Amino acid sequence: MTSAAQDTGAGAAVGPGSVSGAPASSRSGSTLPFLDRLQIELGYTYDDNVTLGRAPDEILWDQSVGFNASASRALPIDDHVRLVVTGLLTGQKFDNYNGLSNLLGGLEAELQYRQSGAFDAITFAAFARGWLNNYVSHLRDGSQYSVGVSARGAVTDRIELSGELAWNQRHAQSDVWDLSDWSARVNVDYSLGSHGTLYLTGEYQRGDVVSDGFATLVNVSLAQVFVLDDAFPGKDLFAYRSSARTWLSTVGYNLPLGQRSSIDVSWRRIQSTPTAQLGFDVQGSLRYVDNQYSVVWLMLF
Amino acid sequence: MMALTRTIGWISAVAAVLLLAACGGGGSPGDVHPGAETPIVPGEPNAFLLFPNPQVQADGSLQTDTPAYAQAYYAAIDPNNTKDTLAKWRAANGFDSGTGTQVTSVFGDSRDLGFGRRLTARQNPDGTLAFYVENYLIKTGADYAFSPINLEAAIVRDPNALVYVAGIEFSPGPSGGASFAKFFNFNVETGVRENTVDIDGRGDKVMPGPCIACHGGRADALTPPDASGNPRFNLLLNAVSGARGDVMGQLPPFEVASFQFSTDPGYTRADQEPLLKAINRMVLCSYPLPASSTFPEDACRRKASSGEWQGTAAALIKAAYGGDGLPNPDYAEPAAPSAWASAGQSSLYDAVEAPACRGCHQMRGTGMQSDLDFETFTKFQSFADRTFATVVNRGDMPLAKLIYDTFHASSGEGALADFLVGQGFPARGAGGTALRPGRPIADPGPDRVVRQGATQLSAANSLFADTYSWSIVSGPNGATLTNANTVQPTFNATTDGTYVLSVVASNASAQSAPTSLTLVVNNALTPDPSAIRFSDIKAALQDGNECQGCHAPGSPLHPPVAFTSYDRDGDGAVTPTDDAWFYAEVRSRINFAEIVASALLQKSSGHHHFGGLGPGFDTSLPPGQPGRAKYDLFLNWALNGAPQ
Secondary structure, eight states, rough: OOOOOTTTTTSOOOOOOTTTOOOGGGOOOOTTTOOOOEEEEEEEESSTTTHHHHHHHOOOEEEEEEEEEEEEEEEESSSSSSEEEEEEEEEEEEEOOGGGGGGEEEEEEEEEESSSSSSTTEEEEEEEEEEEEEEEGGGEEEEEEEEEEEEEEESSSSSEEEEEEEEEEEEEEGGGGGGEEEEEEEEEEEEEEGEEEEEEEEEEEEEEEEEEOOOOOHHHHHEEEEETTTEEEETTTTTEEEEEEEEEEEEEEEEEEESSEEEEEEEEEEEEEOOOOOOOSSSOOEEEEEEEEEEEEEEEE | HHHHHHHHHHHHHHHHHHHHOOOOOOOTTOOBBBTTTOOOTTTTTOOOOOOOOOBBBBTTGGGGGGHHHHHHHHHOOOOOOTTTHHHHHHHTTTTTSSSSSSEEOOOOOOOTTOOOEEEEEEOOSOOOEEEEEEEEOOOOSSSOOOHHHHHHHHHHHHHEEEEEEEEEEEEEETTEEEEEEEEEOOOOTTTTSSSSSOOOSSOOOEEHHHHHHHTTTOOOOOBBTTTOOOOOOOEEEEEEETTTTTTOOOOOOOOOOGBBBBSTTSHHHHHHHHHHHHHHHHHHTTTBBSSSSOSSGGGGGOOOOTTSSSOTTTTHHHTTTTTOOOOOSSOOOOOOOOOHHHTOOOHHHHIIIIIIIIHHHTOOOOSSGGGGGOOOHHHHHHHHHHHHIIIIOOOOOOSSSHHHHHHSSSHHHHHHHHHHHHTTTTOOOTTSSBOOBBBBBBOOOOOEEOOOEEEEEETTTOSSOOOOEEEESSSSTTTTTEESSSSSSSEEEEOOOEEEEEEEHHHHHHHHOOEEEEEEETTOOOOOOOOOOOHHHHHHHSSSSTTTTTTTOOTTTSSOOOOSSOOOSSSOOHHHHHHHHHHHHHHHOOOOTTTGGOOHHHHTTTTTOOOOOTTTTTTTTOOOGGGGHHHHHHHHHTTTTTOO
């Protein structure tokens, strides 16, 4: 995934949710029957490049509000292995470009293995996620899935480290959003005790990205497929799919507001560089940069 | 056990969701995949950039579109392969030598072919000219159409968008003589000269056909092989160069008003105008001059021969730059010529002739017969029958797909339909809609005279059809029609008389109007149509001086072909090889794709022929009448495949 606003990528988080730095205390226990965990997130995001545009006149900003609900149930298989099934529902409402507004629903199954209950024992997991996507821009409607492996463990009593390797694929009404990519993600949580958690996430993706731009030689040359984007009416912007190397980095801070809620603020920076070699000189850079600033209120039930 | 069952249940649910998630897609109608080739829709016209007479051979192949045609052409103009790569061709023509005049211009060919074009032109100190153009196109799977992106690609010289490099050289032939235009195509990656070119995304076509079809060239059949066994390119008697390979092709004016330009500095219209004017001056130098001129731009032009094109397009260049002397710095689309305006047909000129016909037709015609140049409304009007056939029925005009599409989407289509209706041609359908090519049209061939007995008929010249239904409408009793639902039924009559037949042609979605065929059965007809051979045709052509009086070598009228028997191959004697060459030249004038349009029949019956109507060719008479006996002879020979 390269733009949360456009959801141009295939996998991982949607909307303002999936906050990494949620306090450890909020990760277990539920007051609801049949569920081990129900988390609701309400958030606001400002995105300075929802088009993932390259040239200045192709870059549009927007802001959105969103929610993210996830409900989990852990099913023990033996002393070391359990299956965690999570239902996901997320939505975003954009302010300027309503075509980007969306409602996504899906399921995740994660098979976890932990050798022992020791503090420094690592939890290994294999996971599969699937979503069904519905956008106001119907070109984006479709589905997506991810499969991968992950590992998570405490390094010290303050530092928790996790990593994930995933294959992500997406299908949509338009071939432009038929995407696939590999991603590798590393996350560090640094606990400040009762003052919250700082977290830092770095992710590298290699695969397809979608950008919006005008019908210029550079964009068409980069494009594997393009379509007039119905999310930006009157802008004459074409969404196009290209192959790229993408770096995503997130810095965030999670402040607990009690046992079952917290506030999370984060800055996510996405930098994507097309891998295609053009046969001519291009003025300026082919690189795309997007910044997303989010504030999310998390509640755990 | 309970836990395991629950786990399996959850896994099944998740798997179901994942399966759903893997579904979907398939593409939206608006998706564009760059690099995709232009789709060719079955049943729609697809004879673009081919000559109306492509020289159909007995095996059905189109000789002008066979490798042998290109091989013979290049063997004629470059027998030692000294210009078989772009690098060698450039060197031979003095590019980047620091001498002469060399100009490069970049523009968008938005009207004709849709390319972004980077044109380099040069005029050498000896007066020879050479032009090569890099053609850039971003393929999107749609019909070839101009896009500003193509122009961008030409500016930055995007190698991935370079589709072909064409060269035209105006220079003497291998044995010297007057300069003439020669057409080349070079591979964009290797630079090697190629025998084919794909100009419009509708597949390769053989050189030089796609170029010269619009550049005023001719598509005569190849002549008998040389000593090495390879067919030779035709030698046209009206070519001033006297060179085999001189197809009488010309250099068209660069119609700047139809181009698009970039807004990038250096590539704006203002930047390109002086360059294109310099190039148009060079082009003008290649045009023969029909009458003396004292204007400096004409000083480089040689005197025109009456048998060749008269430099007709010079009028457009001059008018676009303000007249003689070319006083204006910038090109401006001229108003309709006076010969059109005085006929009250300026709007027809602006809507039809200028955008859809002029580009190619102004390169045609000779000093002896120039109707085809459409320089006047009268000339245009004289071709109304062929315009109806080619534009409304056949769809092989306008010649280029982009112009064809533009024309049918423009007001020109309606204007032409109105004109044709006014000339008596049913160019509008029942609801008043302008008819377009693609509907089935039955063509049983021309009315004719035959003998009693079996006569094979053919509707193979029908258009956009695959099923046929024949019937006998009237005539003496006893005639039969077998295989009446095939393309080639057999008519059998045992009684002399006039029979009228009808055929309806259909395809999966439509049915044609019935088309009549009149057969005059005369059992005394001599020779029997099936027995007509070239010797009969030759005898008719050489009967008195009606044909060969003008069509002879050395004739001051300079016809393109001679109908006398002479030493065509120059070996010092008139031999069977000369006769085979003669046969090839005459057969070349039969259009087997549309028999009635054959030059052999059209010219002799007085259509666009300097010599007018020949005795025995009066088609206003019914078949079988003595006044059209020669026409009937030629027609029956052609209908029988023109056997040697």
